[in-house]
Each structure stands twice: as C-alpha cells, then as structure tokens.
Amino acid sequence: MDLLNNLFLGLTVAVSMQNLLYALLGCMVGTLIGVLPGIGPVATIAMLLPITFHLPPTASLIMLAGIYYGAQYGGSTTSILVNLPGEASSVVTCIDGYQMARKGRAGAALSISAVGSFFAGTVGTIIIVLFAEPLTRMAQKFGPADYCSLMALGLVAAVVLANGSVAKAIAMVFLGLLFGLVGTDVNTGAQRFTFDIPELSDGIDFAPIAMGLFGIAEIVVNLERRMERTGAIKVGSLWPTREEIRRSIPAVLRGTALGSILGVLPGGGPTLGAFSAYTLEKKLSKHPEEFGKGAVEGVAAPESANNAAAQTSFIPMLTLGIPSNAVMALMVGAMIIQGIQPGPEVMTKKPDLFWGMIVSMWIGNLMLVIINLPMIGMWVKLLTLPYRFLAPAILLFCCIGAYSLQNSTFHVIQVAMFGVLGYIFVRLGCEGAPFLLGLVLGPQMEEYFRRAMLLSRGDPMVFLQRPISLGLLITTALLLILMALPSIKKAREEAFQEEES
Amino acid sequence: MNRFLSKDFLSGVMFIIFGLTALYFGNHLALGTPVRMGPGYVPHKLSCIMLILGGIISLAPLYDTASPAEKRAIWIPVGVAVILFIPAAHYLVPLFDAPPWLVAVGGDWFQLLAVAGLLALVLLGALLPIYGTARAKAGALETVEMPKWKPITMVTVGIVLFALLLERTGMFPALVALVLIASLGGEEFKTVEVIGNIVVLTILSILVFKVGLGMNISVIEGVW
Numbered sequence: 001m002d003l004l005n006n007l008f009l010g011l012t013v014a015v016s017m018q019n020l021l022y023a024l025l026g027c028m029v030g031t032l033i034g035v036l037p038g039i040g041p042v043a044t045i046a047m048l049l050p051i052t053f054h055l056p057p058t059a060s061l062i063m064l065a066g067i068y069y070g071a072q073y074g075g076s077t078t079s080i081l082v083n084l085p086g087e088a089s090s091v092v093t094c095i096d097g098y099q100m101a102r103k104g105r106a107g108a109a110l111s112i113s114a115v116g117s118f119f120a121g122t123v124g125t126i127i128i129v130l131f132a133e134p135l136t137r138m139a140q141k142f143g144p145a146d147y148c149s150l151m152a153l154g155l156v157a158a159v160v161l162a163n164g165s166v167a168k169a170i171a172m173v174f175l176g177l178l179f180g181l182v183g184t185d186v187n188t189g190a191q192r193f194t195f196d197i198p199e200l201s202d203g204i205d206f207a208p209i210a211m212g213l214f215g216i217a218e219i220v221v222n223l224e225r226r227m228e229r230t231g232a233i234k235v236g237s238l239w240p241t242r243e244e245i246r247r248s249i250p251a252v253l254r255g256t257a258l259g260s261i262l263g264v265l266p267g268g269g270p271t272l273g274a275f276s277a278y279t280l281e282k283k284l285s286k287h288p289e290e291f292g293k294g295a296v297e298g299v300a301a302p303e304s305a306n307n308a309a310a311q312t313s314f315i316p317m318l319t320l321g322i323p324s325n326a327v328m329a330l331m332v333g334a335m336i337i338q339g340i341q342p343g344p345e346v347m348t349k350k351p352d353l354f355w356g357m358i359v360s361m362w363i364g365n366l367m368l369v370i371i372n373l374p375m376i377g378m379w380v381k382l383l384t385l386p387y388r389f390l391a392p393a394i395l396l397f398c399c400i401g402a403y404s405l406q407n408s409t410f411h412v413i414q415v416a417m418f419g420v421l422g423y424i425f426v427r428l429g430c431e432g433a434p435f436l437l438g439l440v441l442g443p444q445m446e447e448y449f450r451r452a453m454l455l456s457r458g459d460p461m462v463f464l465q466r467p468i469s470l471g472l473l474i475t476t477a478l479l480l481i482l483m484a485l486p487s488i489k490k491a492r493e494e495a496f497q498e499e500e501s
Numbered sequence: 502m503n504r505f506l507s508k509d510f511l512s513g514v515m516f517i518i519f520g521l522t523a524l525y526f527g528n529h530l531a532l533g534t535p536v537r538m539g540p541g542y543v544p545h546k547l548s549c550i551m552l553i554l555g556g557i558i559s560l561a562p563l564y565d566t567a568s569p570a571e572k573r574a575i576w577i578p579v580g581v582a583v584i585l586f587i588p589a590a591h592y593l594v595p596l597f598d599a600p601p602w603l604v605a606v607g608g609d610w611f612q613l614l615a616v617a618g619l620l621a622l623v624l625l626g627a628l629l630p631i632y633g634t635a636r637a638k639a640g641a642l643e644t645v646e647m648p649k650w651k652p653i654t655m656v657t658v659g660i661v662l663f664a665l666l667l668e669r670t671g672m673f674p675a676l677v678a679l680v681l682i683a684s685l686g687g688e689e690f691k692t693v694e695v696i697g698n699i700v701v702l703t704i705l706s707i708l709v710f711k712v713g714l715g716m717n718i719s720v721i722e723g724v725w
Contacts (some may be wrong), residue, residue, distance in 0.1 A: 171554040187540070193526055398660075416660035458534060
C-alpha cells in the first residue's frame with residue numbers, strides 16, 4: 001500500500017504544469033543532442049549544470065533525466081536513417097537499422113525502436129520503484145566503514161568498464177579523488193590546495209570541471225576532425241509488418257531484461273546493455289546470417305536494452321548515492337549544487353523529489369514516443385546543420401552558464417583551464433569518466449574513511465571486521481583479480497575495439 | 502618510434518607530475534596520526550599512490566618493448582637495486598645518524614614505494630638511451646597524436662577573453678570576441694555565416710539568460 005501511496009505522491013508532483021514542462025524540455029533537448037553527432041548526453045548535461053542552479057531541485061533533476069533518456073531515443077534515429085550513431089549506445093543499431101532503411105523499411109525500424117524503447121523504459125521505471133525502498137533500507141544500516149568500502153567498489157567497477165588500460169583508469173580515479181580534496185578541510189578547517197584563492201575555499205566547483213573536461217574538450221576534438229554529413233533516407237511507412245512484429249517481440253523482451261540487469265551494475269549503462277543485447281540476439285537467432293543485413297531483432301533488442309539500462313542505472317545513484325557512470329556522476333553533482341546530499345536519506349527526507357522524479361521518467365518516456373515518431377522529419381533536417389555553427393553556440397552557453405553559477409569570471413577561467421586538461425586527457429588516452437566519479441565521491445569517501453578510522457581507534461582492520469564492508473571489499477578484490485586474468489583481459493580489449501570501429 | 506613518446510608513458514609522467522605537485526603544495530599540512538588524522542593525511546597518501554601508479558604506468562610500456570638482451574643488461578640490475586633499496590631504506594636508515602627527513606621517508610611504506618618507483622624510472626630513463634634502445638618497433642606502442650594547435654588555442658583564448666571582457670564591457674562585446682575567435686579555430690570561416698551566428702546567439706542569450714533566467718548581466722556595460 002505504501003508503494004501506491006508513494007507512486008501517487010510522485011504522480012501529483014510529476015504532473016504539475018512546471019514539472020511536465022521541464023520533462024518535455026529535457027526530452028526535446030535530449031532528442032536533439034541524440035540526433036546531432038558530436039555532442040553526447042555527458043557533455044550536454046555538464047553544460048546545462050549551471051542553468052539547473054536557477055531551477056527548483058525537482059524540476060532540474062527531471063529535466064536532466066529527460067536529457068539522458070531522450071538522448072537514447074534520438075541516437076537511434078540517426079543510426080537508422082543516416083548510419084551515424086548520435087550516441088555511443090546506438091552504435092550497434094547502425095548495423096542492422098541502416099540496412100533496414102536501405103531496404104525501404106526505415107519507418108518500421110524507427111517505430112519498432114521507439115515502441116521497444118518505451119516498453120523498456122516502462123519496465124525500467126517499474127524496477128526502480130520495486131528496488132528503491134529495499135535498497136534504501138539496506139543502505140541505512142551502513143556504517144562509515146561499510147560506506148567507504150561501497151564507494152571503493154563503485155569506483156573499481158567504474159574502472160572495469162572504462163576504455164583502455166585498467167591502470168590508467170585507476171590512476172584517473174585517484175586523480176579525481178585528489179582534485180576533490182581542494183578546499184577547506186571539514187574536520188580541521190585547514191585550507192588545502194587553495195593557493196589563497198577565495199573562490200577555491202569551498203572546493204573546486206563541480207560544474208566548471210565537468211564543462212571543461214567534457215564540453216570544451218569534446219568541442220576541440222570535434223573541431224579537429226572534419227565532420228562528414230550524408231544525405232538522409234526517406235522514412236517510408238511507420239507501420240511494421242506482422243512478420244516484423246512477431247520477430248521483434250521476443251527480442252524486445254530479452255533486450256529489456258538484459259539491459260535492466262546491466263544498467264544496475266556499477267560501471268554499467270546503456271552502451272554496455274546495447275552491445276550485450278545485440279550479441280545475445282545474434283547467438284540465439286535461427287538466422288544469424290541475417291544480422292548485418294537488416295535483421296529486425298538487431299534493432300529491437302539493443303534499442304530496448306539501452307533504454308532499460310538508462311533507466312535502471314538510476315537505482316544505485318538514487319538509493320545509495322553511488323553514481324554508476326559519468327551521467328550519474330553529473331546527476332550527483334546537480335543534486336549537490338541544489339544542496340541535496342545524495343544517498344539513502346533522499347528518499348525519506350525528500351519523498352516528493354524522489355518519487356516525483358521516478359514517475360516523471362515514465363511520463364518522459366511516453367512523451368518521447370510522441371515527440372519522436374511524428375516529428376522525425378524535423379529531426380532529420382537538423383542533421384544538416386554544420387558543426388561550425390554549433391561549436392561557438394555551445395562554447396557561449398558554457399561560458400555564460402559558468403559565470404551565472406556565482407556571478408564570477410573565475411569560474412569561466414576554470415572552464416578554460418579544465419578544457420585544456422580535458423584535451424590532454426583525450427590525447428593521452430585517459431578516460432574522463434573515472435576521474436569524474438573520483439571527484440564526486442572523493443570528499444564523502446574521505447569523511448567516511450576518517451570517521452571509520454576514528455571509531456576504530458586507528459585500526460584499519462575495521463574495514464575487514466564488519467561483514468558488509470568485508471563482503472564489499474572481497475567483491476572489489478575479485479573484480480580487480482578478474483580484470484588481471486589474461487582471458488578476460490583479451491575479451492575486454494576485443495569488446496572495446498568493436499565499439500570503436 | 503620513440504619509446505618515450507607513447508601514450509602510456511606520457512600519461513604516467515602526467516600522473517607523477519600531479520603527484521609531486523600535490524606533495525609539494527600539501528607539504529605544510531599536518532599529517533596527524535591514523536586515529537586523529539590531520540588535514541594532510543589523506544592528501545599525502547593520495548599523492549604517494551599517484552606517484553606509485555604513475556611509475557607503474559610509465560614503466561609498463563618500456564618493459565613491454567624491451568629486447569631480451571636489454572632486459573638482462575639493464576632491467577634486472579635496476580630491478581634488483583630498487584627492490585633491495587626498499588627494505589634497506591626502511592631498516593638501515595634509522596640505525597645511522599641520518600637526517601630526520603630521510604628517516605621520515607624511510608619509515609612510511611607508501612612514501613618508500615613511491616620513491617622506489619621514481620628511482621627506477623629515473624635510472625631507466627638515464628640508462629635506456631645510453632645502453633639500450635630509445636626506439637621501439639613501429640606499431641608496438643600507441644603514440645600520442647600530434648595535437649593540432651589551432652582549435653585548442655583558439656577555444657582557450659576565446660574563453661579567457663570572454664571572461665576578461667564580460668564584466669568590463671558587458672555580454673555583447675564578450676560574445677562577439679568568443680564567437681569570432683572560436684570560429685577562427687574551425688576549418689572553414691565564412692564572414693557572413695559568422696555574423697549571422699553572432700546575431701542569432703546574441704538574441705538567444707538575451708532571451709534565455711537575461712529575460713528567461715533573470716540574470717543580472719548587462720548587454721553592453723553602462724548602456725543596457
């Protein structure tokens with residue numbers, strides 16, 4: 001009964017005029033950036049962080065969430081129509097989606113992916129509702145040592161899924177933790193790494209770092225390469241044939257299940273879900289030779305999986321305060337900007353925000369089907385907008401946005417500095433996502449670590465004596481060992497190569 | 502290709518630079534004890550971890566591309582020396598009348614490992630070009646792509662100029678400077694397009710930021 005009450009509370013929050021409007025805005029922006037290659041959800045959310053500062057907390061989180069799952073929808077449109085993945089998570093959709101489009105079935109591919117995504121999004125939302133309470137209740141029993149170990153697990157898991165070298169990803173996590181130290185030490189009031197700059201005494205602001213590392217660096221890298229544009233294909237009838245429906249239903253179900261599971265895992269997310277679902281379909285299919293030549297399962301399964309995973313990756317963030325990927329780290333940042341400490345308390349202290357956001361996700365998914373199918377022609381036209389118009393516009397929004405945080409030009413300078421750093425990271429093949437996770441979790445992790453050590457009178461064994469903490473640390477160690485195993489190392493490298501090509 | 506220009510080696514060097522910087526600027530912070538940690542405890546540990554990881558990341562690609570002869574001639578002696586150095590520094594230094602900072606370095610395992618890693622890197626960095634080979638087979642390592650300087654410079658200069666102009670002259674001049682310079686960073690530059698872009702963006706940002714979000718910034722300082 002509690003659950004229904006909560007859902008009702010969420011519904012009343014979500015259908016308020018203002019929140020509906022921001023959900024719609026988020027979905028529109030999300031679809032837009034999903035369609036435009038060259039800017040992803042991470043960069044967009046990073047750039048919009050300062051703007052959310054001016055909105056009420058619930059509205060801002062609803063909008064950011066809308067951008068995230070809207071991008072999954074939008075990404076599929078360009079994958080199918082012009083063979084250009086708007087997002088990493090829709091790379092696999094290109095393979096069969098574009099082939100379907102070339103056979104004149106573009107409309108069918110689009111509607112199957114939209115309906116599949118909607119179904120997956122709905123299931124994902126239901127899973128969040130079911131798991132939110134038990135997980136939160138569990139998390140409330142955690143002591144400081146347990147929390148510290150949980151964060152360690154979250155950080156290590158993020159590393160597993162980073163591209164490239166594990167050692168570099170781990171180093172990036174630590175670098176993020178190091179940057180998180182800047183500011184006034186909570187326990188003693190000492191200034192750390194502030195270089196007597198008053199703006200730094202509250203810590204480096206999250207938004208300029210995220211904007212610089214993801215927004216600016218991405219623009220620069222895009223400016224370096226020439227962006228190719230190809231003509232769009234005619235959409236054709238949106239109605240799939242009976243045969244196509246029959247074949248896609250089981251694929252949607254399997255994709256949703258797989259995506260939901262992979263989304264919850266720390267470090268997981270839409271991209272992993274989509275890739276795994278495609279591989280699974282190919283293995284299970286009676287006609288594996290059709291894959292790559294326009295198999296409808298090859299569109300239905302990954303599109304459902306990436307949307308399901310986009311939804312369920314909210315679970316660890318909402319219940320435990322542990323972000324599982326870069327977008328979730330940004331959501332944590334957005335909450336902190338609003339003065340909300342993410343964690344199990346959010347559900348009990350701010351039930352309207354918590355349930356309102358969950359219900360609005362479902363509403364957002366519904367909106368996306370409506371936005372996407374009839375308006376496909378408009379989105380396709382946007383594809384012809386050259387990047388040289390886009391880049392200055394994005395830069396400008398970053399700069400004014402950063403300034404608006406505290407009306408300080410220091411923040412704008414910070415954006416430029418972190419832009420350069422982000423560019424160096426890209427050139428050296430260091431992933432930004434682990435850095436961001438380290439940065440977000442750093443301050444909390446230090447506090448829990450110091451509190452745990454104080455409670456245990458300086459004995460680090462406390463992390464091994466508490467059963468929850470021990471279990472989490474063993475899982476962390478297992479993950480690290482697994483990654484070092486030669487066979488897994490090879491499979492991991494192959495998976496990422498496939499992703500890049 | 503040069504073994505010292507691989508992505509991995511240079512990333513390791515970057516991590517080491519960050520570690521050393523943090524160590525230097527965090528030097529004045531009190532370390533405290535594990536029970537009552539001072540503000541410098543966690544930064545100090547993190548800096549050391551940064552140095553250790555940086556050392557591992559830099560050394561790995563050098564080792565991977567070493568010939569068997571080089572491993573015998575350089576890697577094994579250096580490795581033995583560094584591994585012996587760790588217990589030696591920890592147990593022997595306090596026996597002699599060593600300066601206190603040396604005792605402090607030797608007493609902390611984290612710091613000792615970091616120093617050992619740096620030592621190995623310095624020794625190998627000096628010995629490899631002289632006795633081994635500084636070059637690896639083509640394709641054995643991922644080299645750093647030479648950056649194109651124009652986009653990154655133009656974008657950075659544009660943002661910094663925007664920051665300097667914004668409060669002094671208002672949003673419009675800052676916007677013009679940013680859009681103009683950023684457009685110069687791209688491949689194509691068409692004057693008409695850039696002017697059009699400036700007009701559209703000016704209207705858009707006045708609508709979004711000044712009217713929509715009610716931000717307190719002037720469009721042209723002193724005028725509006």
